[in-house]
Amino acid sequence: MKTSTHKLRVKLETTRLIAFALSFLVLLLSPGSRCLSGNALDRLRPDRLEAVEKAVAAMQRNRQPVRLKSSLKDYRCVIHVHSFLSHDSRGTVDEIVQAARAAGVRVVMFTEHPDSETDFFVDGHRGWRNGVLLIPGAETSGLLIFPKASVRRSLSAGPQKLADAVRATGGLTFLSHVEKRMDWELKGLTGTEIYNTHADFKDEVGLIKALTNPLTLLLQIAPVAERYPQGVFAALQDYPADYLRKWDKLCAKSPHTGIAANDAHHNQGLRATYLGDGRVRLADALGESIGELDVAKIPLLAPLVRGKPPGDVVMAIDLDPYLYSFRHVSTHLLMPELSEAAVREALRKGRAYVAFDWMADPTGFLFQARGRGRTWPMGSEVRGIDGLILQAAAPLAGQFRFLCNGQEISRQTGRSAKLLVPKPGVYRVEVWLQLGSQRRIWILSNPIYCRAG
Ligand SMILES: [Zn+2]
Known part of the structure; x- marks a missing residue:
């Protein structure tokens, strides 16, 4: 079997759901389970991934072209x-x-x-x-x-x-x-x-620990990665x-x-190949062997290899x-x-x-300085701040944070925001989105460098 290059592919046959349920037992019983409470692992809970996927779809519907x-x-x-x-x-x-x-x-x-x-x-x-x-x-x-x-x-x-x-x-x-x-x-x-x-x-200490355990990868991560490939990738963000x-x-x-x-x-990634004689070989995404598993010692694997000829790839996760x-x-x-x-x-x-385009397409986002009858794009150095206004706009409503020299000086909600430049400094904007119950960073602008006149 060839691993698809552009699609997470997981082959877990009919035992997938049973294995998935059992995997939580494995996790609960494993000595490191207390460490598995990191941010990313928490985001890998199927209910959270489902909520995020719904929020992403809703945002796609709500997008509007930027007026500026x-x-x-x-x-x-x-x-x-x-x-x-x-x-x-x-x-x-x-x-x-x-x-x-x-x-x-x-x-x-x-x-x-x-x-x-x-x-x-x-x-x-x-x-x-x-x-x-x-x-x-x-x-x-x-x-x-x-x-x-x-x-x-x-x-x-x-x-x-x-x-x-x-x-x-x-x-x-x-x-x-x-x-x-x-x-x-x-x-x-x-x-x-x-x-x-x-x-x-x-x-993501917890997630890495989980990924380096082939059993957790096979039984816990693989099923959710199959259902929510982008959400699983984005869980690390x-x-x-x-x-x-x-x-x-x-x-x-x-x-x-x-x-x-x-x-x-x-x-x-990981690829598991049945070798016959109750042995499964694991190889990483570059094809390097990372070990063998004995099916007799890990009964959860038995349904995966049952009836399989040697050489069969019984599972691959990318x-x-x-x-x-x-x-x-x-x-x-x-x-x-x-x-x-x-x-x-x-x-x-x-x-x-x-x-972070996975949340929503930000194309059209704008951050510019306006004053004296002209505008300056992101990255510009502007001399003279008298009456200078910073404007930002995005195709979705979010929370705009204006920062001056790394410190937040204004927070506004909506599709656009503006600020009368109060003092010379390096100004940048962040836009945050609400994804279900989570507030996540979406856009990081480059600065506009406002210098004294
Ligand atoms: Zn590199």
């Missing part, structure tokens, strides 16, 4: 994507482009782990593929880099020298995996990740407070464009296909047209916002 108009168009871009050119992914370009199209993503910015065999810039994926624009880049030395020429000779020069080398080509540099480098101060960066899917996942604190500090010194890191690999990663979060770019030059320009100027 902009001369720039809104394009979805995913940044921090690995393919088979990275050691920890087997993703093909076709698979990635197909996922991008299905998720409404127009730009894919690759970040391969460099190796000695290839040059990510020369050999990487680039140009138009089936309506999707591909841009090569790398994840290395704690940075995401998108040079405009090969920087192979600078790859081991250390972060600052590498960043300088990328900048010398006219390229872009972003701080990556900020959780590991809260004290870093590099000069001349384009910006920083303000959300990273992998980092968000890493703090938290407000990235640490990342934002670091970003606010960086922006206080100089403009830094905030981006979302999808950190997409398509390498999390937790992070590109499609779900791309639907989860993206960086929206505000551009006059879709081209590599325009993408680079939007990222350099901070004409971008981060959105």
